[in-house]
Amino acid sequence: MPTFKNLLTSFGLTLAFVFITNAQAQSVAFTFDDGPSVASTPLLSAQARNQAMLDALAKHQVKAALFITAANGAIQPAGYAFAKAWGDAGHAIGNHTMTHPDLHSDKLSLTQYQQEILDCDRIISTLPGYQKWFRFTYLREGNTPEKRDGMRGFLKQHGYRNAYVSLDTSDWRLDEKLTEVLTKNPHADLSPIKRAYLSHIRQRAIAYRALSQQLQGRDIPQIILLHHNLINALWLDDVIAQFKDMGWNIVTPASAFADPVYQLTPDRPAPGQSLLLSMARSLGVAKFDGWTRLVDDGDAEIEALKVQGL
Template sequence: MHASLSMRWLRCVVAAACVVLAPQLYAQSVALTFDDGPNLGATPRLSPQERNAAMLAALAKHRIKAALFVTAGYGADRPEGWRLARAWGQAGHVIGNHTMTHPDLDSEQVSLAQYQREVLYCDRLIATLPGYRKWFRFTYLREGNTQEKRDGMRIFLRQLGYRNAYVTLDTSDWRLNDKLVEVLEKNPQAGDAELEPIRQAYLGHIRQRALAYRALAQRLQGRDIPQVLLLHHNLINALWLDDLIRQFKQMGWSITTPADAYADPVYQLMPDRAAPGQSLLLSMGRSLGLSTADLGIRLMDDGDAEIEALKAQGL
C-alpha cells in the first residue's frame, strides 16, 4: 500500500479504536446540509420565498443549525435571492460555497482553471453574508475526472483556507422532488392524499440511505460517525422537512451541527484514489478496493427503486 495511504488508514484504525475506550462519545448523530440554494426557480404550490421560509421554519421549530451551500447563479447573485441566503445566515446557519453555475468537474469540457474561477466568483458574493464560512461542497460530489484536477483542487482549497465540506449520507431527494413537481404540474389541485405516496417514498428513501451509510461507517471505521446529510433547497424539503426531522428523532438519531460533525477526525481523511467523489464513505471504500457489489448498488442509484414503486402506483 502507498505510504501516504497507509498513514491515512492508520488514522482510521486509531479512530476506530477510540470507540472501544469511549463508546458514549459516538452515539449516532446527523448534521443537515442543503445544496443549490437559494433557488429562485418557479415550482407549483410554493414561491421561492415560501419554500425558503418553510425550510427555515422547520429548522427553527426543532432548534437545528444547518448549512446552506450556495450556488450563486441560481439566485443569490440577484437582490431577491441574496436576501433569501441572508435569512439563513441571520438564523444562525452556515453559508458555504457551491460554485456559481454548478459545473461538473468530471466533465472533459470543464477545466481546472474554469472550476476554480467558479469557486472564487461565488466566494466574493457569499463573503458578504452572515454565517459565511470557508466551506466548499463539490458539485455532484465529484472531485475531478483526473488526478491533476483532484490534486489541483486540493491545493487550491488549502491555499484559500477552505475545507472540503464532505457528505457521508448522500441522498437522491432531488429525484423525488422532480417527481413531486411533475405530479403537481399535471394536477395543481392535488391534495395530501394524492401526494402521500411521494412523501412516504421521500421518507423511506432517506431512511434506507441513513441505515445503509451507518452500516458502512461501522464497517469502515468500526464505529458510528456523525453523518453529514445532503439535501437540496427544493420543494420536497419545503413541504416535508419537518417530517424528515421527526423521522430521524423516532429512529433514535440526534441532530448535530455541521461544525460539530466536521470536528470528527474522519472528515480529515483524503481518500487516495484517482478521482474520488460521491459520499466520503463510498470514496473511502473504493480506496480500499471495494467494488460496487461490495458497497451496495442501492447507495449509488438515484432513487430508482422509489421511482419505480411510484410508477407502479400510477405516479
Template sequence: MSPLLIFSLALGVHAQAAALSTTSGDPAPDRRIAVTIDDLPWQGIGNTADDDLAARHARLIAQLKLAGAPVVGFVNESKLEVDGRVRPERLAMLENWLDAGFELGNHTWGHVDLHEVGVAAFQEDILRGERQLRPLMAARDQAPRWFRHPYLRAGRSQADKAAVVDFLAGRGYRVAPVTVDNSEWIWAFAYERVLAQADPAAREATLERLRLGYVPYMLNKLDYYERQSIDLLGYALPQVWLLHANTLNADTYAELVAAVRRRGYRTIGLDEAMADPAYARPDGYEGRWGPSWLHRWAMAEKRPKAFYAGEPQVPRWVLDLAGLESE
C-alpha cells in the first residue's frame, strides 16, 4: 500500500470523527466501549499447529496487557479438547486470561446455533460449556456471569428467547449483547490464508496491507453504529464490541484499541456498558441471522429500511484473499 493511500485512509477516518463530534457545535458524545472477545481459547484452533498456537496466544495476551482495556472473553470448551480429552496446555490458555485480570464467560461448548439445534439441546450445550469454566474460576473466587450466543442468534420467537434467558438467569448468567457488529472474522480468515503463503516477501507485504486496512475498517464500523445509536436513542450508547481470539488481533489489538481511544472513546467494563437502560429494550428481531442489538431495537420500533443504510462493507480485495464471494 502506498504512503499516499495510507495517509488518505487515515485522513478519511479523522474527517469522519471530526464530523461526528462537532455537528452544530454540540459537545462531543460520551463515547464508551466495552471489549468482548469470542471463541476462546482460540478461533480455528484445530487448524493451528501447537507451536504456532502457543506463540500466537502469547502475542495476544501481551497485546491485551499492553492495551490495558477491560475484556470479557467467551469460551467454547470444545476447543479445549482433542479426541474427547481436555488438553492441559489449552486449559492453561484460559488460566493466562484470568491471571492477566480478564474475565471469562460462556459461549456454549461447541459454538452451536440455537436456531438449528433448538432450545433443549442449546441449554444442554450451555451446561456442557461450563464444566471446566466454573471450577477454573471458582479457584479464583469467581463465577462465570456472562453468556454470548454463538452467531448472535438468540431465538426465532419470543418464547424461545425467553426460555434461554430464564435458563441462563437460573445459572447466574446475563446475556452479553453486541452493538458494534462487524466482519472482523473475514479479515482474520484472510490473514490466516496469507500466513500460509510460501513466498516470504509477498506474504509479509500482504499481511501488512491487511493490518493497515483492518483498523480503519473497524473504526468506520464504530462510526456507523455510533450514528445508529444517536439516531435511534438520541445519545451515544455505551457500546459492546465483538472481536475474536485470532492471529490478526494478536498482531493488531493494541493499535486497534489505541485508535479507538484517539477517536474519543473510553474503554469500560461490560458491567458499566450494560448499566445503560437501553439494554433493557425489547429484542425485536426473530429472523435467521444475528444482527447488532441496535438494529434489533430499531426493528422493535419498526424503523424504515432507510434507517439501516450506509453500513461499511468488507473491501473486495479482502474478500478475495479470504476466498469468499460476499459477506
C-alpha cells in the first residue's frame, strides 16, 4: 500500500516531515478568534464575558490562544485591557487582522489584506503572550493563485506561523441563536441551546478525530476553533469539562502546533477551512458519512432548536 507520505506527494502537498505514532491519547488545544469583543450582548457586559472565559480556563488550568481582531476592541483602552488580561494569564496572543475582511472578496486586494495584518501586529505585539501566529479570517487562504501564493510568501517573509485549525466548529451560529432568543425574551430557558451547543462540539470532535485517523493513521493533537463570544462566556466551563469526560487531554496551542501535521501545506486552488478538510480535498478523498455535518455551519442544531420553538 502507498504510504501517506507518497499520497501527499502524489497530490502535490508540501511536506516537511511526517511522524506517525500508534499509541497516544487524543488531545485538544483551545483557541479563540475575534477577541476581545467589546460589543454589547444580553446578560453579560463585555468585561463580564471576558472574565468569565478567563475564569473557566483558569478553573481547568487550560492555557489557550486568543486571536485578536483589533477593531473589535483592542484599539480601545478597555478592549486592550481585556486582551492584556489574556496575556497576563499565560495565554498566547495571535493576529486575526484589524477588521476581519474576507480575502476571497474581489473588492479586497492582497496588499490591503496584508496591511490589515501589519496594522493589527503593531497593536498586539505590545501585549504579553504575543506570538507570530496568524489565523486567516473565515479560514480562507486565498481564492486565486496570486492571493494564495502571495500570502504564503508574506507569512514566510514576516516570520508568521499559519495558525491552522483542525477541529472547526460553528459556535458562532449557535451564539447568534442564543443572542436572538435572549433579545426576544431575557428570561428564556436556555437549557435547549446549551444542550445543542455541547452536542455540536462533541459531534465535531468525534468526526474530526475520525478524519485524522483516516488521513494520518493516528490521533493528531486537535486545535479547536471557538470565538470570544457570549456562548463561551456562559458555557466554556462545560465545554472543557465535556472534553475531559470524553477522555481527551488538553494541551497548549504551542504544543499542538509542534506536531508535524501543522507543517503541511495542502495544494488546492482555494485552500482553507479545517486543515483536515483541506487535506482530504487535496487528496481526493470521497465524501464520507458525516461529511455534511462538518460543513453545514450548525444547520442541524439550528433546525432542531426551531422544532423546539426557538
